[in-house]
Amino acid sequence: MTLLRKQTRYIGVSGLARVFALLSIAVPVLWNSLEPDALVGVLGLALVWMGSLTVAGLFKIPRWVVLMVEAGLIACVVGASLPRTLLLAPALAVTPFVGGLSRGVRGVIETLTVQLGAVSLTAALMGWRPDPSQGSAIFTWLLAGLGFGLLASFARSLQETDKDELTPYRDARSLITKLLDLTGELSEGLDAVTISQNVIAEAREELPFVGAVVYVRRHDELTPLLQSAEHAGLDTGSRELLVERVWSTAAPAVQGGEIAFPLRNDSGVVAVVAAGLSSELVSRLPVQATLEALSVRFRPEALQLDTALLFDAVRAEATAEERRRLAREVHDGVAQDIASLGYMVDDLEESATSPTQVELFGILRREITGVVAELRRSVFSLRNDASTVGSLGESIGALARHVTTVAGIPVHLTLDEGSSRLRWEVEAELLRITQEAMNNAVKHARADNIWVHCTVNAPSAEVVVRDDGRGLGDLRHDSHGVRIMHERASLIGATVTLENGSQGGVVMRVVVSFAPISTGELQQSLLP
Incomplete structure (x- = not known):
């Protein structure tokens, strides 16, 4: 909130408080027309409050100075009228309220102190000592002023907390600073894949399963975070339903040759580990009890994984x-x-x-x-970001349409995607590599057509980009595109090859693959 808006709001609220108080005092005085001294007092209060609002709005006098002068003058008017009428005493509660709005608790204490001193000085100068009723009125309305002032101070603090435009930045800075300080103290780091690998390795010591997959939630759907190499050799048709059930119930489950158990912490399920186990082992071992024990045992790892995912x-x-x-x-x-x-x-x-x-x-x-x-x-x-547009194929499709629209070069796209998705960072890097290959075909190859074939069978994937342009030329020393493609591939364990096509043009192939194990090896690995 700007300074001008703050000042305008302060003048508005404090002005309404003064008008309300003046009306509350003036109506009883006017009703009792036999007290002319009270009428003079009301006129004095009106002049003081009008002068205070005028000075606060038109002159660059510090607000606390205006407030202290107002508190002293109001107390003098009330003190001078007390020997003849008590109807003006409620005015003592107004200035502490305004002080709370303006300066918080400090303003309340300052105005109360000034008013108490001014009332005492006025009484001394006029030579009168308050009787019990007058003393009670002074005490009551000063105490009411304290209460109103504290409420105003609280409202002021809430307003500053809610409306300060820099507060989110201060909070963010504090949190980021704490995060940087804590990062060096995390024994397992903040790599979700490494934490998942450790979980699978330790769980295998209790159950000799294969084809392990760690699933996490991504955009309201379950996505593999980590898939072991032998997962590609297993039939996982019913696994997704099993994982959904384990996620919703937060309890381990066994279904035929498939097992799954949740990784959960105090906030709920963080991930689900699913794997294959032979029917013989399912019948011989206490699988359900072991899975429940693993779910409890890995609560610390679940917290680590949740932190890494965040x-x-x-x-x-x-x-x-x-x-x-x-x-x-x-x-x-x-x-x-x-x-x-x-x-x-x-x-x-x-x-x-x-x-x-x-x-x-x-x-x-x-x-x-x-x-x-x-x-x-x-x-x-x-x-264009693979993590927000959709699957890898949908992202490549959006990219192909854009290239066709902007460059006027037809992009012939073929997609072959399974139901399971790749990890989001794998999809992101594959999209960037494909994007660089298509841009090269437009900028350097002078191609008339581009063909893109995308095959995804998680955890494996292959993207081939082919054009009918000039083919590979000599690599310039200042060319970074190909080098960056290889760097992106190495981040996800993929390989990139570029070669001249048999019918001209360039063929770029990026492959993410896990070699499936043979049936014999699979059966052997399932047995103790």
Whole structure:
């Protein structure tokens, strides 16, 4: 809230309080017209309060000075009238209330002190000592002023807490500072995958299962966070229903050759571990009791995993917000400036005096158009995020449509996705690699067509991008695109290959794979 708005609100509320008090005092006085001294007192109160509001609104006098002068004058008016009438005593409760609004508890104490001193001084100067009824009236309304002032102080503190625009930043700074301080003290770090790997390794010591998968919630659906390599050799058709049941009941379950148990902490289920176990072992071992014991045993790991997932969510949101900010800056800044240059070139081309100038301006206009198209692709790339658009195939489809619209190059897309999704960071890196390959086909290969084939069978995936352009050229020393593609692939354990196609153009293939074990190896691993 701005300073002007705060001052306006203060003047409004304090003015209403004074008007209400003046009416509450004036009505009984006017009703009893036999007390002219009270009428003079009411007029004095009105003049003091009107003067206080006028000075506070028009002059740059410190508010506390105005408040103290007002408290003293009000107390003098009340003290001078007390020997003849008690009807003006309620005015003593108004200034502490205004002091609480203006300065908090300190303002309440200051105004009460000034008023008590002013009443005592007035009585001494006028040579009268308050009788019991007068003393009781002074004490009662000063005490009421204390109560009203404390309530106003509380309201003021709530208003400052709720309306201070910098409060969220202060809270965020405090939390981030604490997080940075605590990060170095976390024994298991904040890597959700590593924590999940440790859970699977320790659980295998109790039950010799295979094909383990750790599921977490992502956008209201269960998504594999970690999948062991032998998972690809198992039939997991009924596993998703089993995992959903375990998540909703927070209790382990056994269904045929499938087992699942929750990782839970005080806030609820954090993840579900599902795996395959032979029917022979299910009948021979106390599987249900073992799973329940594992669920209790891994409560510390569940807390660690929950913390790591929250940290990943904060990091992903911060990254996404920074990408969106960069997209806005590029779109509203550089892109608009370059587009304006294009309009200037159009004007120059119209005023050209020779065919050579027309040709040169045309070349310049085409170059500017190409730069603007590239900036649009960059803006789309910054805003297009696999974690928010949908599955990997849906994200690649959105990217393909954008390339076709902006660059005018047809993108032929083929999708083959299973029901299970990849981990979100795997999808994000695969999308960026695919995006770089398509951008290269547009910018460097001068292709007329682009073909994209995406196959996802979690935890494996393959994306192939092929074009009919010029093929691979010599790698420039200042070219970072291919190097970044390999770096992104290494982050998720994938491989990237680029080669010339048999019919021309370039073929980029990125593969994330886990080698499935054979049936014999699977059966052998299921037995003790």
